[in-house]
Amino acid sequence: MIDRLAIPLPWLDRAGRLSWLKLAVFAGCVAPALYLAAAYRLDALGAKPITALIHATGEWAVRILLFCLAISPLRRIADWPKVLVVRRMLGVAVMAYAVAHLTLYAVDQNLILTKVASEIALRLYLTIGFVALIGLIALGLTSTDAAIRNLGPNWHRLHRLVYTIAVLALAHYFLQSKIDVTDPVFSAGLFLLLMGWRVMRRFKWPERPWSLLLLALLAGLVTAGLEAAWYGLASGVPASLVLAANLDFSGPIRPAWWVLGIGLLLPVAALVRRPRVPSAGPAPARRPATEARAPRVQEPLSPPA
Incomplete structure (x- = not known):
């Protein structure tokens, strides 16, 4: 009998315990998609529902991307280190909404992929958006623990592209508006x-x-x-x-x-x-210089900020 899922649930921490922060962020990421699906089902998106879905998914991709970039200010200014655990989830959500954005555009073009490709190649704002999407997919696919280990220092270099991707996404947002x-x-x-x-x-x-x-x-x-x-x-x-x-x-x-x-x-x-107040207890014993230090475990980030 299998008592654990091969893929961990997104609202669990690394020890398999419920994280209320991760659960709240997961619910916040899924809520727009559920709302849009319900609105489409109830015919509440106007005369062009697919167009409305295209715009909405793109807008939510940009919004969640900005939430990703807000993680570091929250951690440092508000002294909230635990917020780091949701950065990878937010990054994957950005990728998911961006992929849905392109998929819906293809649906709007009757799934004629040659037409979709020609439109992307000929329209500047679509070209910019497509490049940003490719970047988001690259960051999302390399947000796993295995990718972090395999890429080593190159992982951080790759994920610094998030700033360039954000600029491209905003340019696409301006031009299509x-x-x-x-x-x-x-x-x-x-x-x-x-x-x-x-x-x-x-x-x-x-x-x-x-x-x-x-x-x-x-x-x-x-x-x-x-x-x-x-x-x-x-x-x-x-x-x-x-x-x-x-x-x-x-x-x-x-x-x-x-x-x-x-x-x-x-x-x-x-x-x-509140400023951190040092404890009044005895100072910890100094570690011998020859003693090996335990490796520092870092929550995978996608994207970093």
């Missing part, structure tokens, strides 16, 4: 916020509440500028009008304010984080 780029601008603003934090880490700038506040303000301003530049270049709308719309609160709140609001969570997390 055409007229209304509110959601792509918001996603790009969050990406800039997360990359700004990485720049701070790269140059060892202090991660204090005041510096994180400046980062949030800068990300919001750059997001507003990005929106104005896109509309100015793509549709000829004067940048001044787009920037002025950020100060008009009678309509929908512009993406820059949402990015600023989310960015403000960083200094708040730094303020409420």
Whole structure:
């Protein structure tokens, strides 16, 4: 009698125990797919349900990718090391939604693969999206423990491509949105916020509440500028009008304010984080220099951040 599954359940930790964090993240990853399936079954996706599914799966791939990139800030700023255990699950979810995105596009083309291939080759935004998808598949297939062992240091080099993939995914998102780029601008603003934090880490700038506040303000301003530049270049709308719309609160709140609001969570997390207090017990005995150290076990990451 087999008492264990060959493939471990995603909500279990390495010891086979239930992880409420992994269970919550797994439910969050699956929920959009279940909602979209139910909406399709109930004919609630409008006149072009397949087109709606194509857009929705692509949007969720970008959203979950941004969640992946937010893992490291959560771990360091909020002092939450356990959050690392869900990074691989999020990475695989990104790949799954991206594959569903392309599959649905093929369905929309009546599964004529030659037509799908020609469209990808001839339309720039489809080419960019396809390259990003290939990258996501490469990261997803190499997110296993065996791949980490076999690739060694090359694994980290490969998975650093996640930043390039994110840029390509956002470019695809912008180009396919055409007229209304509110959601792509918001996603790009969050990406800039997360990359700004990485720049701070790269140059060892202090991660204090005041510096994180400046980062949030800068990300919001750059997001507003990005929106104005896109509309100015793509549709000829004067940048001044787009920037002025950020100060008009009678309509929908512009993406820059949402990015600023989310960015403000960083200094708040730094303020409420309790500093670690060293224990008052005796200092541990020093390990002899000749004693071999046990290898450090690391949760596989997909993608790293």
